[in-house]
Amino acid sequence: MAEMLSGADMLVRALQDEGVEYLFGYPGGAALHIYDAIFKQQKVEHILVRHEQAAAHMADGYARATGRPGVVLVTSGPGATNTITGIATAHMDSTPIVVISGQVPTDQLGTDAFQETDMVGVSRPVVKHSFLVRNAAEIPMAVKKAFYIAASGRPGPVVIDVPKDATDPNAKFEYAYPKDVAMRSYNPVAHGHSGQIRAAVKLLLAAKRPVIYSGGGVVQGDAAEALTAIARRLDYPVTNTLMGLGGFPGTDRRFLGMLGLHGTFEANLAMHHADVIFAVGARFDDRVTNNPAKFCPSAKFIHLDVDPASISKIIPADIPIVGAAAPALTGMLGRLETELERNPDAIDRDAIDAWWRRIDGWRGRFGLDHDQRARGDAPLLPQQVVQAVYRATRGEAYVTADVGQHQMFAAQYYLFDEPRRWINSGGLGTMGFGLPAAMGAQFAFPDAQVVCVTGEGSFMMNMQELSTCMQYALPIKIINLNNQALGMVKQWQDMQYGGRHSHSTYKDALPDFVALAASFGHAGFRVDTLPELEAVVAEIFSDKYKDRLVFLDAWIDPDEHVYPMAIKGGAMNEMVLTRNGGPAPPP
Amino acid sequence: MSARRIIAVLLENEAGALSRIIGLFAQRNYNIESLTVAPTEDETLSRLTLTTCGDESTIEQVTKQLNKLIEVVKVVDLTDGDHIERELMLVKVRAEGAQRPEIKRVADIFRGQIVDLTPDAYTVQLTGPSEKLDAFIRAIGRAAVLEVARSGVSGIGRGDAMMRL
Ligand SMILES: Cc1ncc(C[n+]2csc(CCOP(=O)(O)OP(=O)(O)O)c2C)c(N)n1
Ligand SMILES: [Mg+2]
Numbered sequence: 001m002a003e004m005l006s007g008a009d010m011l012v013r014a015l016q017d018e019g020v021e022y023l024f025g026y027p028g029g030a031a032l033h034i035y036d037a038i039f040k041q042q043k044v045e046h047i048l049v050r051h052e053q054a055a056a057h058m059a060d061g062y063a064r065a066t067g068r069p070g071v072v073l074v075t076s077g078p079g080a081t082n083t084i085t086g087i088a089t090a091h092m093d094s095t096p097i098v099v100i101s102g103q104v105p106t107d108q109l110g111t112d113a114f115q116e117t118d119m120v121g122v123s124r125p126v127v128k129h130s131f132l133v134r135n136a137a138e139i140p141m142a143v144k145k146a147f148y149i150a151a152s153g154r155p156g157p158v159v160i161d162v163p164k165d166a167t168d169p170n171a172k173f174e175y176a177y178p179k180d181v182a183m184r185s186y187n188p189v190a191h192g193h194s195g196q197i198r199a200a201v202k203l204l205l206a207a208k209r210p211v212i213y214s215g216g217g218v219v220q221g222d223a224a225e226a227l228t229a230i231a232r233r234l235d236y237p238v239t240n241t242l243m244g245l246g247g248f249p250g251t252d253r254r255f256l257g258m259l260g261l262h263g264t265f266e267a268n269l270a271m272h273h274a275d276v277i278f279a280v281g282a283r284f285d286d287r288v289t290n291n292p293a294k295f296c297p298s299a300k301f302i303h304l305d306v307d308p309a310s311i312s313k314i315i316p317a318d319i320p321i322v323g324a325a326a327p328a329l330t331g332m333l334g335r336l337e338t339e340l341e342r343n344p345d346a347i348d349r350d351a352i353d354a355w356w357r358r359i360d361g362w363r364g365r366f367g368l369d370h371d372q373r374a375r376g377d378a379p380l381l382p383q384q385v386v387q388a389v390y391r392a393t394r395g396e397a398y399v400t401a402d403v404g405q406h407q408m409f410a411a412q413y414y415l416f417d418e419p420r421r422w423i424n425s426g427g428l429g430t431m432g433f434g435l436p437a438a439m440g441a442q443f444a445f446p447d448a449q450v451v452c453v454t455g456e457g458s459f460m461m462n463m464q465e466l467s468t469c470m471q472y473a474l475p476i477k478i479i480n481l482n483n484q485a486l487g488m489v490k491q492w493q494d495m496q497y498g499g500r501h502s503h504s505t506y507k508d509a510l511p512d513f514v515a516l517a518a519s520f521g522h523a524g525f526r527v528d529t530l531p532e533l534e535a536v537v538a539e540i541f542s543d544k545y546k547d548r549l550v551f552l553d554a555w556i557d558p559d560e561h562v563y564p565m566a567i568k569g570g571a572m573n574e575m576v577l578t579r580n581g582g583p584a585p586p587p
Numbered sequence: 588m589s590a591r592r593i594i595a596v597l598l599e600n601e602a603g604a605l606s607r608i609i610g611l612f613a614q615r616n617y618n619i620e621s622l623t624v625a626p627t628e629d630e631t632l633s634r635l636t637l638t639t640c641g642d643e644s645t646i647e648q649v650t651k652q653l654n655k656l657i658e659v660v661k662v663v664d665l666t667d668g669d670h671i672e673r674e675l676m677l678v679k680v681r682a683e684g685a686q687r688p689e690i691k692r693v694a695d696i697f698r699g700q701i702v703d704l705t706p707d708a709y710t711v712q713l714t715g716p717s718e719k720l721d722a723f724i725r726a727i728g729r730a731a732v733l734e735v736a737r738s739g740v741s742g743i744g745r746g747d748a749m750m751r752l
Pocket of ligand 1: 402403404405406407429430431432454455456457458459481483485486487488489
């Protein structure tokens, strides 16, 4: 006899059957039948957040750290609309989350009922797909499809909007969770075309000035290992996008650092002068390419991506490969070995050695901290704080960031040897992402070291979650690079608006963050000089604070800028390297 | 080089599917000149024909982005091959006294039919490629046209070219 369950019970059972660990949510009228069903079970743990936007970021942080979809549950109307920023953030960075929203009863749809919003309509441009459940019997299949769609192909957010009557506790239906799902309209590609792979390997082997440019697709596609094997086999240089950090070991000498707007001198120059660029799981975002018309003038492009629409969207690919990164790269590696066996001299070693000498020359003269080295002790620099955190965590932490200068400093100075350790809002650039994303990662890995590098501006966009951190005893370490300003905005105003700081400062209106953290029951520290830094950082990462959230308010040089910075509208070799240094010298 | 394209789409006949297509065009700043949609002989599928224009890379993006929509089953750019293109137009034309035989004659030349009439107007039904319908309106003269209802373009490949699952 099939089991008879209400719609609400089916929904929760389906989540159990899908293996969901956590639901990040917030209750309200339209979701109350579902909340009652949650109350009656133990398998799925519900996490009560303080703002629905944060719930979406938590689910997103969980997804980025684990590769499994994060799940959100909210009520209709404001509960649903509050998740939109979080959904859009996941959409831009292609991360799998499933958002379940309550909805007014079916017979009230379209009547402007209390707390009614057209959630499917409002979220439409920022989801991979969405479902409006028409009756309770559809629930198991809707859940099955939602998880399948969210996690497969190019991942993304999926919304399931559930009218209250579909969760009526008194109407029971036969429950069976579908084993698999087949959709005639949705068949994501897996393996890349073997002919294209052959052609790509041939071009790679013939390269004299190659660069491997990899992005979030390598991290999300669990392809870091395959990519690393290829790069090491070839001994070719690798650069990562902001989303791709950790896709190749940050401490490997073949790693050139991040590229793009705030990319390293050597990464951007290598791209500019390359003859073959192998783009993997990267989408030629405008923050990378700067002016597409001037982008990498002498390069041929191999572009591997799971989403055909990403290929040749901005820069035409010479060899397009549609495929999931891991199987396609594994296929390439096999092909590479075959070629090298047949012809061990296929790679022009002299040319590659000469290329490395050029790159190392760039790195030596104008590498990341060439300017910092010359500046001495005071005032405290944000880069020094990130480096201290890097040392204290041995480079092994999960690091989330908010958006602004602090995000770029974290990306530049924390070297990630593993994928999924660096978690930031690259595509949408959502201030307020850092803390809830760190919470999602900490829920996923309770024993791991999780660090949130934030700025005081971003932090104040979701700081209410300090209360949630207390409730669930999350021992996150928050590093607040406090420059008493919307630093990144101020930097642009310095560089492009004659130093007119229109609404980018709030110096005398900031809270005492140490006291703020304490009021939520957490530990707080403040540091503003280099000599104190190492000791304070060592203490907050010591066993003493192993089980507590610690907030470090680091008062840094408010005038520091992020460099390198690409010159607007220029090519990749056009950057400003230091505050007074002007444009980089022609190499 | 911007060219007019006729794109046929098979999609799941589900609530909300059409709004995703229209939303996609709005969101990505693609233009739609006309759009027609109706269920097919298989009632689980709808067929949609849309005309748009853009250069080659824009049209490539349009078809790729359409294919990405979960409910879209198949996308074919009919303008890539030989195809038949038809549009239906119902047009109310002022037709009084001596004008009446003249209007009738023009309608005949365009193989139109008069499907309704009043003492001072004809309603003419015409089918054909869009340019033919445009030409009819020019021939009658804008001043005489009282009301126009056009269906938008519907299209199908010629010969053995078949768009099915
Ligand atoms: C929600 C949101 N609003 C506005 C912006 C625009 N913005 C980008 S960086 C930035 C300043 C961030 O300030 P803070 O968090 O203190 O970081 P800092 O740059 O000072 O390190 C702003 C306002 C944004 N990215 N996100
Ligand atoms: Mg700041």
